[in-house]
Amino acid sequence: MLARLALPAHVVRHSAANAFADMRAIYTWRTWTFGWLGRMLAQVTFFVLLGRVVAGPEHATYLVIGNALMTCVIESLTVVASTTWERTAGTLALLAAAPAGPTWVFLGRSLQWPVSGTGTSLVALFLLGPFFGVTWRPEHIPVAALLVVLTAAGTYCFGLFLAALVLNAGRLRNVVPGVTALLMMAFCGVQVPIGYWPSWIGRIADIVPLTHLLHALRALTEDASSGYVFARAALGLLVGVFWLVMAHLAFESLLHRGRRRGTVDFDP
Template sequence: MVRHAFRVGARDYSTIFTWKTWLGAWFVRVLAQVAFFALVGRMLGSAERTQYLLVGNAVLLAGMVGMWAVNMVAWERSTGTLPLLAASPTHPAVVLASRGSYLVADATVSAAGALTVAGLLFGVPLPWARLPLALPVLVLVAGSAFCFATFAGGLLLGFRSAQPIVTNVAVVTLMALCGVDVPVDVYPAPVRWVSSVLPVTHGLRAIRLILGPAPAWEPILVQAAWEALVGAGWLAVCLLSFHAIVRRGRRRGTLDHSS
């Protein structure tokens, strides 16, 4: 089931992008986004700030692409396949996660590519030999955001018109609270607590440590483990919420696309 769902998702993705349109449209777009914030750092006259903004916004791409999973549940409902998923013996969240797992791959490639190209364009002195070590952490960031977005998509089943707005608000929230442009430490304790349970925060810290001048591997592994734990937590909440949503939909008959 997982394999078939992944193949369906990959085929869906291939109808949206070819490698030419991905490079010429999508990658240019995300590269411009990272370059914009790097230019802000350069205008401030600080090489350190330029690197901080460039790395933060490149890693944010992993979370941003993962957040597209918010729309997956709505797509299933609008095409009338959500009731079929609810009637199958496999948990709907497992199928949705497998079908949308291509987003994790896209998020990782987008973030790593933007970090590499923007770093070269702006002459940021990144430790290129250690850059491959950041790839597993980017996968964790994308997966954590994907689990969070799938949970949010389930909650928004009855509010399809609000889903694009919620996706954009969620991405801006990650940008504001997770240390992308502003260090988390400047916020008051309640905001720091919210940041600690959001995707991106711990993964970004780990990547900053990896790309730092003197990486200490124990803190890196701790932050990566926290990112994985955050993703697992959102996955657990997602499974529980989908169980409740499907059970309520079966009882009320509200899972069909016309409801």
């Protein structure tokens, strides 16, 4: 079993090296900290201020938790855009021909986003949150951090599935993650409880990892039992794995179709 996993892990590791090289080309630690992080913290503050104005400090606390976790979702969804870079770089045909599974390559290829997103969310939750009334008990901090990691990872898997769909529609590479993030922001319990919306929207939101993991994070801050927090987190993780499997099927099908039709290099 371990031997069977060794090869994919090797592919993911090498692919991730490319991902972090891309990250270093885009950001220095200064531009990440004062540029990107500052922008994301401003976004959290933007929504929290609205909550403060319309509903007072209590809803502001609700908003800061939702929007702080949302930052890692937004970053993780960048995988949709960065996966299409392979086509632009002309390397998609090589990936299609290589014996390494495309899913493992793409899984590692954009890992910089969930890592960076996790950092952003942690800063937003633990440094910005207290300014808006969020308090953390010391024993909750590692659990909250783990929930952030799971949210970034689960969203990344969901993003990989979307990336497989968008690979053949490169012009939408920035539109799809932007719209998806806004839909999640609206309907997954980030700004208002899911119960505010009609029940059918809640049922759709259940297939998004963020819904369950954010629920677990809120339950943690409200001192719910650890069993309940664990159950919601496990559900979120399970949904993330489901999207990874879907992404695998979508990548395999896309490249298989491309090889048969000779269209791997073309954006139809």
